[in-house]
Amino acid sequence: MAQPEIGKKTNTKVEDQSSLKGTLASVFLLGFFLIITWVGVYFLFLDRF
Amino acid sequence: MKSVNTIVDRRDGKLVMAHFYVAFIALAIGGLAGLLQTLVRSGKFELPSWTGYYQILTIHGVVLGLVLTTFFIMGFQLALVSKTSGTLTAKQRKTGWIGFWTMTVGTVMAAVMILMNEASVLYTFYAPLQAHALFYIGLTLVVVGSWIDGAALIMAYASWRKANPGKPSPLLTFMAMVNTLMWIVATIGVAATVLFQLLPWSLGLVERVDVLVSRTLFWYFGHPLVYFWLLPAYMAWYAIVPKIIGGKIFSDSLARMSFILFLLFSIPVGFHHQLTEPGIDPAWKFLQVVLTFLVVIPSLMTAFSLFATFEMYGRSKGATGLFGWLKKLPWGDARFVVPFIGMLAFIPAGAGGLVNASHQLNQVVHNTIWVTGHFHLTLATSVVLTFFGISYWLVPHLTGRVLTKAMNKLAIIQGVVWAIGMTFMSGAMHAAGLLGAPRRSSFSTYGGSEQAMEWIPYQVAQAVGGSILFLGIILMLYIFINLAFFAPKGEEEFPVGEVSDAAEKTPMVFENWKLWIGITVLLILFAYTIPFIDMIENAPIGSKGYKFF
Amino acid sequence: MHIHKFEKIWLIFGITTLLVFLTVVGVSAFYMGNQPPSCLATINPEKVDTTAPFDEPGLKKVEGKEWDYELIFVASAFAYNPGQVEVPKGAKVKVIATTKDVIHGFEVAGTNINMMLEPGYISEFVTTFDKAGEYLIVCNEYCGVGHHMMSSKIEVVE
Ligand code: HEM
Numbered sequence: 001m002a003q004p005e006i007g008k009k010t011n012t013k014v015e016d017q018s019s020l021k022g023t024l025a026s027v028f029l030l031g032f033f034l035i036i037t038w039v040g041v042y043f044l045f046l047d048r049f
Numbered sequence: 050m051k052s053v054n055t056i057v058d059r060r061d062g063k064l065v066m067a068h069f070y071v072a073f074i075a076l077a078i079g080g081l082a083g084l085l086q087t088l089v090r091s092g093k094f095e096l097p098s099w100t101g102y103y104q105i106l107t108i109h110g111v112v113l114g115l116v117l118t119t120f121f122i123m124g125f126q127l128a129l130v131s132k133t134s135g136t137l138t139a140k141q142r143k144t145g146w147i148g149f150w151t152m153t154v155g156t157v158m159a160a161v162m163i164l165m166n167e168a169s170v171l172y173t174f175y176a177p178l179q180a181h182a183l184f185y186i187g188l189t190l191v192v193v194g195s196w197i198d199g200a201a202l203i204m205a206y207a208s209w210r211k212a213n214p215g216k217p218s219p220l221l222t223f224m225a226m227v228n229t230l231m232w233i234v235a236t237i238g239v240a241a242t243v244l245f246q247l248l249p250w251s252l253g254l255v256e257r258v259d260v261l262v263s264r265t266l267f268w269y270f271g272h273p274l275v276y277f278w279l280l281p282a283y284m285a286w287y288a289i290v291p292k293i294i295g296g297k298i299f300s301d302s303l304a305r306m307s308f309i310l311f312l313l314f315s316i317p318v319g320f321h322h323q324l325t326e327p328g329i330d331p332a333w334k335f336l337q338v339v340l341t342f343l344v345v346i347p348s349l350m351t352a353f354s355l356f357a358t359f360e361m362y363g364r365s366k367g368a369t370g371l372f373g374w375l376k377k378l379p380w381g382d383a384r385f386v387v388p389f390i391g392m393l394a395f396i397p398a399g400a401g402g403l404v405n406a407s408h409q410l411n412q413v414v415h416n417t418i419w420v421t422g423h424f425h426l427t428l429a430t431s432v433v434l435t436f437f438g439i440s441y442w443l444v445p446h447l448t449g450r451v452l453t454k455a456m457n458k459l460a461i462i463q464g465v466v467w468a469i470g471m472t473f474m475s476g477a478m479h480a481a482g483l484l485g486a487p488r489r490s491s492f493s494t495y496g497g498s499e500q501a502m503e504w505i506p507y508q509v510a511q512a513v514g515g516s517i518l519f520l521g522i523i524l525m526l527y528i529f530i531n532l533a534f535f536a537p538k539g540e541e542e543f544p545v546g547e548v549s550d551a552a553e554k555t556p557m558v559f560e561n562w563k564l565w566i567g568i569t570v571l572l573i574l575f576a577y578t579i580p581f582i583d584m585i586e587n588a589p590i591g592s593k594g595y596k597f598f
Numbered sequence: 599m600h601i602h603k604f605e606k607i608w609l610i611f612g613i614t615t616l617l618v619f620l621t622v623v624g625v626s627a628f629y630m631g632n633q634p635p636s637c638l639a640t641i642n643p644e645k646v647d648t649t650a651p652f653d654e655p656g657l658k659k660v661e662g663k664e665w666d667y668e669l670i671f672v673a674s675a676f677a678y679n680p681g682q683v684e685v686p687k688g689a690k691v692k693v694i695a696t697t698k699d700v701i702h703g704f705e706v707a708g709t710n711i712n713m714m715l716e717p718g719y720i721s722e723f724v725t726t727f728d729k730a731g732e733y734l735i736v737c738n739e740y741c742g743v744g745h746h747m748m749s750s751k752i753e754v755v756e
């Protein structure tokens with residue numbers, strides 16, 4: 001009985017991890033948007049007197 | 050959880066609806082004012098001679114920024130507590146009614162003064178522009194009334210804790226408590242400047258007012274004000290939307306932690322609204338900039354939690370691939386779609402906010418129309434669309450009616466119309482702001498200046514967006530009236546999210562209010578004491594009042 | 599409290615980004631002198647016209663300072679004095695301004711010169727006018743019915 005249980009456990013763990021990969025991708029897209037906006041205005045600041 | 054109500058008690062429902070009536074009347078009046086502003090600013094339309102741009106703008110700011118928000122939020126929080134912690138006692142309900150009437154009387158007083166053109170000082174009422182004393186008294190009553198409403202919430206929370214010793218309070222009650230406590234700590238600032246500075250000065254009891262101290266007290270309040278608007282939307286995003294889509298709350302503990310972080314860090318940051326002003330040492334400004342950046346962290350956590358909730362739900366329905374879960378979301382349900390548009394709007398809103406708060410970068414955008422574009426994303430889209438999304442189920446729930454299929458469809462259209470209108474208006478505001486176009490300004494060619502001419506096409510785009518938005522407001526009002534008075538009788542669900550089974554027990558430390566309020570006060574003292582003493586010690590002679598309107 | 603691994607990655611990334619932003623503006627402000635306008639000097643707002651340097655608004659050449667010129671502005675409802683001024687291109691200028699009545703804004707559109715003018719306080723900003731052209735000065739803080747008529751002009755000439 002022990003064998004399949006271990007197998008099950010690792011299995012759910014793998015699923016649990018991979019199952020939030022869309023979330024990770026989404027927040028990183030969000031993060032890049034924040035960076036692009038900020039850097040854009042920062043360069044405007046540098047360009048102006 | 051024996052005290053959870055399936056249906057909010059009718060008597061509590063009436064109290065909540067009273068708040069909502071005022072809020073939606075405010076939406077009607079303020080929306081009309083907003084439309085007029087964009088039309089005037091396009092240069093193609095002139096107001097009749099008995100009113101003026103700044104009178105209209107004062108109405109818009111006061112009625113939408115202060116009245117709609119405060120009434121809706123207080124009503125919503127009362128509903129949350131009544132639903133999740135049990136029906137209010139007679140005493141609590143009576144306290145709620147006293148709060149409601151105090152706020153309403155105050156609103157009417159302020160409104161009369163604005164209509165008489167005795168208070169065209171905009172919703173920020175910066176001295177030394179001086180409004181009629183009744184305007185300040187009216188605003189004071191709105192704040193005091195909100196404290197009384199808050200007292201009703203705190204009493205209800207206390208009775209729940211007493212009846213359930215050793216247990217963490219229901220998540221939505223907890224969140225309403227955090228927001229109420231933050232509001233009370235924050236409003237002390239605005240109450241102080243109004244009661245001790247502006248009111249005696251407008252009554253002629255004192256001749257002069259310290260302008261910088263007044264502004265500092267105002268902005269001590271002004272930033273937590275925006276979080277007071279935002280947190281009820283977060284409550285819906287964290288704890289209600291998951292139920293609507295059929296999923297689970299990602300993590301109860303993380304949700305509570307992010308709310309506590311908001312309590313701690315939303316107040317000691319008011320200087321980020323005063324970055325370009327004299328009389329404040331830049332090192333203290335920078336310190337508050339750092340604290341401002343800390344309050345970004347709970348929003349980063351929120352973003353993750355929301356995406357995770359959606360993805361977990363989608364995958365439980367068999368979604369595959371990186372973004373397959375998006376397709377599984379209930380795109381036909383207005384209770385989800387409308388707040389979801391609000392969430393999306395928070396992405397550009399947050400990006401703009403980071404720019405605003407970045408110390409010297411503020412010089413690029415300060416008091417340009419970019420700022421107006423920014424808070425029409427945060428407040429007038431993220432927050433307001435979430436409030437609309439809440440109304441679509443809460444109003445029929447409270448009035449014993451249902452959201453019909455037809456109304457649900459109209460509600461989705463409403464959300465989409467808003468998104469389109471705001472893309473035009475806010476987008477054009479951001480762009481014109483980067484070119485230097487000032488905010489809070491009627492149409493002007495500035496003597497035919499070439500730069501000012503470049504701004505005009507953007508102002509026309511704002512008027513296009515404003516007109517579309519006004520259509521969205523009419524749709525919203527139509528749906529509200531339907532749900533309040535005409536929709537078929539029935540039982541509309543009050544969705545309250547459940548925590549996913551995997552999440553662990555909620556630590557009790559979150560309910561330790563002495564601890565959290567203690568840290569909040571320490572942070573405020575740390576960020577404000579020295580610059581505030583400097584301000585008073587080095588104060589110039591005060592200002593007499595001016596009525597330039 | 600358990601935090602998902604991906605959430606940890608996200609928070610580390612997000613917080614690092616915030617730290618980078620703060621470091622960039624912090625170094626620029628404290629080591630390169632790009633602080634936002636934060637002058638601490640005060641003045642009697644009712645005696646502005648008789649207080650130096652505001653008794654003589656306009657551009658003045660100065661010697662022995664870190665900047666070559668001082669550009670003095672007096673704001674009052676609803677005008678700036680001077681109403682127009684020429685600045686030679688490349689000049690390092692300290693802009694010095696104050697108000698005689700209510701709060702006004704002082705924004706030179708299309709530049710980083712953007713400061714609040716508050717009664718009783720002097721506002722200053724040092725910059726090098728290194729691009730020729732005509733720049734509109736607008737009041738960007740509501741000051742009354744004539745707020746949108748309140749403007750001035752700087753011409754940066756070769
Ligand atoms: C029909 C929809 C709306 C339109 C067309 C509109 C338009 C405008 C415009 C053009 C301004 C700025 C004018 C200026 O700076 O000269 C403004 C300011 C403002 N709006 Fe709106 N708006 C709308 C909805 C809302 C909503 C729903 C809220 C809040 C719940 C809101 C809150 C504000 C606030 C607080 C101000 C600032 C007023 C001030 O600067 O004194 N607006 N709006």
Ligand SMILES: [Cu+2]
Binds near residue numbers: 271272275321322
């Ligand atoms: Cu703020």
Ligand SMILES: [Cu+2]
Binds near residue numbers: 739740741742745746
């Ligand atoms: Cu002005």
